[in-house]
Amino acid sequence: MSTSTTIIMAIIISFAVSVILCPIVIPILKKMKFGQYIREVGPKSHQSKTGTPTMGGMIILAGVIVTSLIFMIVEKNTKIAPVLFMTVGFGLIGFIDDYIKVVKKRNLGLTEIQKFSLQIVVTAVFCVYMIKYIGTSTIIPFTGGYEITMPTWLFVIFLFIAVIGTVNGANFTDGLDGLATSVTIIIAVFFTMVSIGTGLEPISAAFVGALMGFFLYNVYPARVFMGDTGSLALGGYVAAIAFVLKMPIFIVIVAFIYLIEVISVMMQVTWFKYTKKKYGEGRRIFKMAPLHHHFQESGYTETQVVAAFAVITAILCLIGYLGL
Template sequence: MLYYLFNYLDSLDVPGAGVFQYISFRAGMAAFLSLLITITFGKNLIHALRKKQVGEDIRDLGLEGQMQKKGTPTMGGIIIIAAILIPTLLFAKLDNVYVALLIITTCWLGLIGFLDDYIKVFRKNKEGLAGRFKIVGQVGIGLIVGFTLYFNDNVVVREVSASTRSSVQVQDADESLESPAGYQDVKSTTTTVPFVKNNEMDYSKIIPFLPAEYTWIIYVLVVILIITAVSNAANITDGIDGLAAGTSGIIGLTLAILAYLSGRIDFASYLNIMYIPNLAELVIFCTAFVGACLGFLWYNAYPAQVFMGDTGSLTLGGIIAVLALAVRKELLIPVLCGIFFVEILSVMLQVSYFKYTKKKYGEGRRIFLMSPLHHHYQKKNIHEAKIVARFWIAGILLAILALATLKLR
């Protein structure tokens, strides 16, 4: 909203109004405002949740310090969502297809998570929202995202001829260059394959005998799978103080860098990566996302004063999935979201192995002391604050590796 106001003021030659044309300025302001919202109003939210007796019902898993968390306010994801949406609405171009899609994703998954927490807290049903309804909701947003990214005319890749590429120079302004001769915007189903020299894969060529007009089926199914998997993985990761928020912040910052580079024709040309017009506007959303995660840590770091609940964790995971799809780095998710990946993998391995050994030997056996993986380390008497710090370090290393794939081919 402020972008349009200052754009109008700039047309009237009001001094200083032109600064809103710079993505870097608006991204910085979005991060600052997001942090301010979470830190300033987080305390008020915690007080309101305590007043409403919105406390976490803790199961006794035999973990040290676990039962002391009983009654800690949950549904803190509300402040994360607000801290993402408000700066985005103020500083981003709302007619940008990528920004609009992320706003819809945030609201959609936030509502699913809120319903799950509401049933747990107010209806006293520990199971929360039935799994089938969660899946229906995730499939629903997957369909919206998949169809939009595939069919929307504004979702294109700008192809650059070799002669034009060599003449592109890095610019001082943040806005993308205009499209001179030698550039062509095309609808494309290509995505980035990490660690490969010619690192682009076209979904239309996955199944050679499938007619090109049916490629959307493959693409939409992949989108649904990714959104469902990453949102559930983030939900599982949210098990100890600060783990999900900190890890998501690291991933969000990495995606902001990737979006900025892919959304600038000069940097995309220099790095020899796909240039995606209008994508750089997503940096404003990404920085608001990072600010919300870091601001939430003010109250969620050990010992947590509030939990994000499914309201926050499902939303964070879904946002990360859609951001990766928009930047066309979805195949990088196992690296970039490596913490999420090993967490959900540990659960899958534990459950599968337990069922297999129970059927074969008559009693179930376990690979880990407890799953998800962070509980395994808790069972080994490692303090949860140290576990979280080490997972963050691993997340930073994975983020550096993800960025290195820009040149590591």
């Protein structure tokens, strides 16, 4: 099967699975009362979203898993296995978190320590695979493909920071209808293009298709949310595909929205704690974090913010492509 045929077939198969499952799964989630609980500290406009079915990330995962398995079995393509492992691994962590939320009807889920510990375990397995089978080299952007090889100890630290940061960045980005979905579709298209000839095309193309199908039901006003099941899986995919392609530094460029979202939260929390300790009253840098909420509180609509973030991601992906 030619590369172009592989990509097209992967997109079509995953899209079909996703778009078929959405109208089947969404009513089931509603019937089981697996609805999203919206925090009172969030934007007031989001309170109307309470009860919207969540855990829709299972649909995205289904499309990606089915498509990946087809290519792994039919074409005996095992190169996508580590990326699929990271996708499913982080997706399962998100599923556990979502399940606790909807069952206990609270917006907390796993404790920070529990979630972080599980993320460390999945990342550690991937790290061992990378060192043993892929290596510790990484491409430096805008150098014509020049690679540097890191000492193992430095690579391990770098990988853990990059993976955990990317996964949680994707998680924070999932805060508006269609935001994480639209941004990641564009990122997945980028990695589909750069993975041509590596054997990794099927899983990236599968994400493009699965997210396109899901987007039809996740766009404003969303009929289903992906939940942590989806957002953590997306982050796991982006981090894994970047490392397997030896392009982890490119994450900073093409997934800049993930990065700025998590940085905005870190800045907000750090400054609030610092000013509270020093002045007795916590102060904020942004009107609300993550960053997309700051723009909402500044008067922009959800659709405007989503469109802007998607356009920015598209431009950055073009820049990233030039940096190969």
